Amino acid sequence: MNPGASAPRLSLSGVSVAYRRNRVLHDVGFAVGPAEIHALIGQNGSGKSTLVKVLTGLCTAEPGACVEIDGVPLRLPARLADVRAAGVAVVHQSLGLVPQMSVLENMRIGRLRARRFSRRIRWDRERAAAGRMFDRLGRHVPLDVAVHRLSEEDRATVAIARALQDTPHGGGLIVFDESTRALSRRSLEHFYEVLDDVVRAGTSALLISHRLEEVAEVADRVTVLRDGKLVEAGRAARRGSEGELARLMLGRALQAISSGGGHARPHAEPAVELADVIATRLDGAAVRVAPGEIVGLTGLADSGYDQVPYVLAGVERAASGKLLVNGDHIDLDRFTPAAALGAGVALVPGDRERAGLASGQTVAENAALPRTGTAGPRLSPIRRRAELAELIPWLDRLRLHPPDPHAVVGRLSGGNQQKVVLAKWLSRGLRLLVLHEPTQAVDVGARAVIVDAVKDAAASGCGVLVAGSDENELSMLCDRVLVFRDGRVHRELAGPCRPEVIVAAVFASSQRRPLRANREERVCP
Numbered sequence: 001m002n003p004g005a006s007a008p009r010l011s012l013s014g015v016s017v018a019y020r021r022n023r024v025l026h027d028v029g030f031a032v033g034p035a036e037i038h039a040l041i042g043q044n045g046s047g048k049s050t051l052v053k054v055l056t057g058l059c060t061a062e063p064g065a066c067v068e069i070d071g072v073p074l075r076l077p078a079r080l081a082d083v084r085a086a087g088v089a090v091v092h093q094s095l096g097l098v099p100q101m102s103v104l105e106n107m108r109i110g111r112l113r114a115r116r117f118s119r120r121i122r123w124d125r126e127r128a129a130a131g132r133m134f135d136r137l138g139r140h141v142p143l144d145v146a147v148h149r150l151s152e153e154d155r156a157t158v159a160i161a162r163a164l165q166d167t168p169h170g171g172g173l174i175v176f177d178e179s180t181r182a183l184s185r186r187s188l189e190h191f192y193e194v195l196d197d198v199v200r201a202g203t204s205a206l207l208i209s210h211r212l213e214e215v216a217e218v219a220d221r222v223t224v225l226r227d228g229k230l231v232e233a234g235r236a237a238r239r240g241s242e243g244e245l246a247r248l249m250l251g252r253a254l255q256a257i258s259s260g261g262g263h264a265r266p267h268a269e270p271a272v273e274l275a276d277v278i279a280t281r282l283d284g285a286a287v288r289v290a291p292g293e294i295v296g297l298t299g300l301a302d303s304g305y306d307q308v309p310y311v312l313a314g315v316e317r318a319a320s321g322k323l324l325v326n327g328d329h330i331d332l333d334r335f336t337p338a339a340a341l342g343a344g345v346a347l348v349p350g351d352r353e354r355a356g357l358a359s360g361q362t363v364a365e366n367a368a369l370p371r372t373g374t375a376g377p378r379l380s381p382i383r384r385r386a387e388l389a390e391l392i393p394w395l396d397r398l399r400l401h402p403p404d405p406h407a408v409v410g411r412l413s414g415g416n417q418q419k420v421v422l423a424k425w426l427s428r429g430l431r432l433l434v435l436h437e438p439t440q441a442v443d444v445g446a447r448a449v450i451v452d453a454v455k456d457a458a459a460s461g462c463g464v465l466v467a468g469s470d471e472n473e474l475s476m477l478c479d480r481v482l483v484f485r486d487g488r489v490h491r492e493l494a495g496p497c498r499p500e501v502i503v504a505a506v507f508a509s510s511q512r513r514p515l516r517a518n519r520e521e522r523v524c525p
């Protein structure tokens with residue numbers, strides 16, 4: 001008998017995982033059908049990544065767990081070679097591509113075969129193998145171009161083509177672990193157009209995402225985790241059900257968020273002003289932020305808007321340009337992170353890899369770093385207590401999980417590490433808070449809290465600059481939005497703006513295509 005004939009593509013049961021004595025998954029089980037997009041959602045720290053790690057062998061489940069692929073049990077703890085052979089591929093955060101490498105290298109990394117005797121790589125064969133994947137997708141991307149030079153849409157295609165190599169024709173499972181979180185609406189439309197073709201051909205997808213609007217729009221079914229326990233397994237998804245999903249995930253209704261910042265003091269002296277900035281992707285950029293004002297920066301992927309935060313924080317060097325702070329003109333070609341902090345400018349970067357978190361240190365020690373330049377243990381006990389007293393209300397407010405300032409940062413879930421970076425800066429008075437994609441990777445409950453906290457920081461007089469690709473986030477937060485093109489401000493959208501207006505200004509067209517037009521025609525297993 002063929003075990004795969006009527007079996008689910010992936011079936012998990014009795015999965016429990018503990019890190020030391022802390023159990024983070026409790027007897028979890030659900031099934032993903034063939035040819036479906038199945039979403040896995042849950043608050044930060046609810047155990048989603050741990051579940052994926054059980055599947056890929058990075059985490060060991062307690063005895064009694066069972067994982068089957070097409071009805072065939074996977075030996076646990078899983079070995080990567082077995083997982084690949086079973087047709088399972090994982091796409092990590094931000095598409096999991098190496099930007100400096102070519103499309104061909106990204107496609108074939110980890111799979112390159114050398115000649116037996118000369119040990120030389122047969123690039124002709126590698127090209128042919130990569131080309132076959134794009135043929136299978138019915139879309140082509142030039143193989144020799146470095147990935148960072150591709151459009152965002154092409155990058156999404158490469159990520160899917162790369163994962164497809166590990167899945168058999170018309171079968172297999174691709175796990176997307178927050179892979180789409182940095183994609184703009186247009187790139188998301190393209191991503192799901194490609195993925196829909198793949199899924200219709202028989203491959204399944206397990207989608208982990210904090211964007212509930214996206215989940216409600218694209219998933220066939222949804223599984224919900226709360227505190228490591230199953231709340232719902234395989235509930236049918238439908239468009240517009242994001243409120244319901246948030247309630248299941250959080251165990252309470254989501255608070256409504258009003259749009260716009262509302263604390264701008266446009267006639268006051270600017271908190272900071274950037275003028276004539278020339279950098280690798282900036283060409284004469286100029287931005288002014290008043291005290292209490294929340295200004296959004298957005299644009300297409302290559303427009304340069306997302307370089308502004310890093311130039312402002314002294315992390316990326318500008319060729320020339322001026323920063324005006326408190327009557328001082330500072331040359332940006334010699335600007336450093338220490339000078340930025342000295343000017344009262346702090347950055348919350350988009351990815352935690354650039355966040356400067358010391359993963360072996362505790363939450364409290366990390367929060368102390370910017371003030372002291374040293375890790376916490378060297379602080380006097382009195383200073384340490386004072387730091388903690390300022391930090392704890394922010395950790396409570398952002399709902400850090402576990403709510404422990406002495407937890408080691410490297411052992412927190414991704415979204416909770418993001419909250420630590422935010423708490424570190426929100427707990428101190430700044431002239432300008434610069435945020436890049438601040439709610440990326442955090443769950444919807446925390447997102448509402450972060451939006452409120454940033455508005456409170458503005459209400460106390462801090463200027464805020466938010467660079468981002470999420471029009472909903474910009475609409476919720478900003479007093480005005482600057483749309484970049486060719487390295488400088490192309491349009492200014494005054495007043496609180498609706499998300500559609502932002503999308504229309506970025507893409508110079510207001511059409512919003514559905515993310516997965518064909519979903520209703522499909523029959524859920």
Ligand SMILES: Nc1ncnc2c1ncn2[C@@H]1O[C@H](COP(=O)(O)OP(=O)(O)OP(=O)(O)O)[C@@H](O)[C@H]1O
Nearest residue numbers: 019024044045046047048049050411412413414415
């Ligand atoms: N290496 C580790 N050591 C100890 N505890 C860990 C470790 N990795 C994760 N945890 C804990 O396991 C729990 C689940 O974490 P996990 O990363 O699976 O959550 P998640 O749902 O993926 O969260 P997020 O949405 O923030 O990525 C969290 O409480 C986290 O602190």
